[in-house]
Amino acid sequence: xxxxxxxxxxxxxxxxxxxxxxxxxxxxxxxxxxxxxxxxxxxxxxxxxxxxxxxxxxxxxxxxxxxxxxxxxxxxxxxxxxxxxxxxxxxxxxxxxxxxxxxxxxxxxxxxxxxxxxxxxxxxxxxxxxxxxxxxxxxxxxxxxxxxxxxxxxxxxxxxxxxxxxxxxxxxxxxxxxxxxxxxxxxxxxxxxxxxxxxxxxxxxxxxxxxxxxxxxxxxxxxxxxxxxxxxxxxxxxxxxxxxxxxxxxxxxxxxxxxxxxxxxxxxxxxxxxxxxxxxx
Amino acid sequence: xxxxxxxxxxxxxxxxxxxxxxxxxxxxxxxxxxxxxxxxxxxxxxxxxxxxxxxxxxxxxxxxxxxxxxxxxxxxxxxxxxxxxxxxxxxxxxxxxxxxxxxxxxxxxxxxxxxxxxxxxxxxxxxxxxxxxxxxxxxxxxxxxxxxxxxxxxxxxxxxxxxxxxxxxxxxxxxxxxxxxxxxxxxxxxxxxxxxxxxxxxxxxxxxxxxxxxxxxxxxxxxxxxxxxxxxxxxx
Numbered sequence: 001x002x003x004x005x006x007x008x009x010x011x012x013x014x015x016x017x018x019x020x021x022x023x024x025x026x027x028x029x030x031x032x033x034x035x036x037x038x039x040x041x042x043x044x045x046x047x048x049x050x051x052x053x054x055x056x057x058x059x060x061x062x063x064x065x066x067x068x069x070x071x072x073x074x075x076x077x078x079x080x081x082x083x084x085x086x087x088x089x090x091x092x093x094x095x096x097x098x099x100x101x102x103x104x105x106x107x108x109x110x111x112x113x114x115x116x117x118x119x120x121x122x123x124x125x126x127x128x129x130x131x132x133x134x135x136x137x138x139x140x141x142x143x144x145x146x147x148x149x150x151x152x153x154x155x156x157x158x159x160x161x162x163x164x165x166x167x168x169x170x171x172x173x174x175x176x177x178x179x180x181x182x183x184x185x186x187x188x189x190x191x192x193x194x195x196x197x198x199x200x201x202x203x204x205x206x207x208x209x210x211x212x213x214x215x216x217x218x219x220x221x222x223x224x225x226x227x228x229x230x231x232x233x234x235x236x237x238x239x240x241x242x243x244x245x246x247x248x249x250x251x252x253x254x255x256x257x258x259x260x261x262x263x264x265x266x267x268x269x270x271x272x273x274x275x276x277x278x279x280x281x
Numbered sequence: 282x283x284x285x286x287x288x289x290x291x292x293x294x295x296x297x298x299x300x301x302x303x304x305x306x307x308x309x310x311x312x313x314x315x316x317x318x319x320x321x322x323x324x325x326x327x328x329x330x331x332x333x334x335x336x337x338x339x340x341x342x343x344x345x346x347x348x349x350x351x352x353x354x355x356x357x358x359x360x361x362x363x364x365x366x367x368x369x370x371x372x373x374x375x376x377x378x379x380x381x382x383x384x385x386x387x388x389x390x391x392x393x394x395x396x397x398x399x400x401x402x403x404x405x406x407x408x409x410x411x412x413x414x415x416x417x418x419x420x421x422x423x424x425x426x427x428x429x430x431x432x433x434x435x436x437x438x439x440x441x442x443x444x445x446x447x448x449x450x451x452x453x454x455x456x457x458x459x460x461x462x463x464x465x466x467x468x469x470x471x472x473x474x475x476x477x478x479x480x481x482x483x484x485x486x487x488x489x490x491x492x493x494x495x496x497x498x499x500x501x502x503x504x505x506x507x508x509x510x511x512x513x514x515x516x517x
Contacts, residue, residue, distance in 0.1 A: 034477070035473045035477055037476065037478075042474070044293055071473065073462075073463060073472065075461045076358075076461045076462065077357070080462075083358070083363055083464070084366060215479075250336060
């Protein structure tokens with residue numbers, strides 16, 4: 001009996017220790033994946049680093065709140081938010097209609113076009129479009145022509161992307177009839193198959209691929225065709241919070257606006273992506 | 282493969298990977314222990330005279346063995362968190378979230394599933410002990426406890442060991458799935474390392490070797506234990 005009493009006291013202690021109130025907080029916990037360089041990654045001594053890690057520090061300073069950043073695997077990153085393990089997510093998460101049904105977003109802080117990547121020797125030399133950017137939600141005649149070129153050149157080819165991403169949704173919606181889509185659980189597996197020629201092209205985020213192509217590992221690849229944004233490709237990357245925490249989302253949006261105004265956001269983007277992937281207006 | 286990445290210290294991932302392996306071992310042992318307790322209880326209920334007890338144990342083993350471990354983890358971790366939060370709101374009022382530590386959650390999820398398999402193995406081992414021996418023990422007036430200690434226990438251990446060794450291996454490998462809840466074990470550590478360095482091959486190969494190391498060492502242990510348990514039996 002005595003043991004039972006002690007055990008229940010200990011158990012209660014564990015539960016109440018981790019009991020965290022969400023309303024009126026002065027300290028927030030932000031989750032990131034910690035494995036998506038250069039957005040967010042871990043160094044060998046276990047510290048988090050990257051664009052979003054530095055941005056989080058800057059935003060929280062502007063908001064006047066204390067914060068802690070924790071790593072969380074991408075699988076289950078939204079359910080854990082809803083279960084109250086942390087209060088916000090900054091993990092290269094693009095704002096989409098579907099995700100909005102589960103979480104609230106701040107305004108976007110980065111927008112990165114999606115591009116097609118092929119092996120250098122694979123050519124696709126005929127793939128020339130007159131525009132270098134396509135905005136899918138407000139498509140004009142030239143952009144429409146460019147889409148037609150894409151769908152003709154990729155006809156019958158195998159295109160890879162990461163599963164459950166905006167790129168997969170775009171492929172299904174726009175090229176689903178003419179290409180075979182192959183989905184991968186990780187960026188690494190996708191890249192290995194592109195390298196080995198099992199797929200003809202990959203669709204991915206420019207923020208990942210531009211620094212990658214400049215590195216040793218990316219020497220064999222090149223970008224072809226225009227960069228695509230909006231529509232199924234989402235409204236940029238934002239901070240995700242629980243749907244009830246609209247106040248917190250508002251605080252983040254305000255801080256992001258300030259960081260855009262004084263140039264901090266653009267400076268951080270160029271530092272980590274080597275090109276300016278930050279939100280503008 | 283870039284081996285310099287695997288060094289120890291600030292620039293190498295070697296010490297992080299080893300720490301991951303230690304966590305895998307720790308959570309496996311905890312889950313396996315929980316599994317044996319649940320398994321023994323399950324076997325006891327399955328062999329009970331009472332229909333309700335048998336039904337209860339059958340429901341447990343059927344459901345847990347029938348659905349994937351990953352699903353159990355999702356249900357317990359995410360569903361359980363939300364449920365605990367509702368209960369705490371009811372009991373203490375106010376809004377908030379209740380979180381069990383990830384280690385405890387992970388151990389419970391894996392132990393829960395390991396227990397269902399263990400129950401079947403232990404039940405089989407109990408049935409393998411000839412009924413006549415129990416009757417004889419009863420006839421000379423042994424108490425149930427003495428019967429368990431002298432007759433059932435040692436023989437059940439012997440019959441159950443090979444099966445339990447199998448379950449240990451399963452349990453050890455199933456812990457790779459709790460990386461989704463944020464516990465940094467081998468799998469999560471190698472995903473983080475490969476995502477951060479863009480060297481997936483190096484780290485997943487090391488992860489494989491670490492698992493292999495853990496399973497082969499424990500295999501040796503189980504073979505010894507089997508020999509030890511069988512020392513009173515003449516080999517044919």
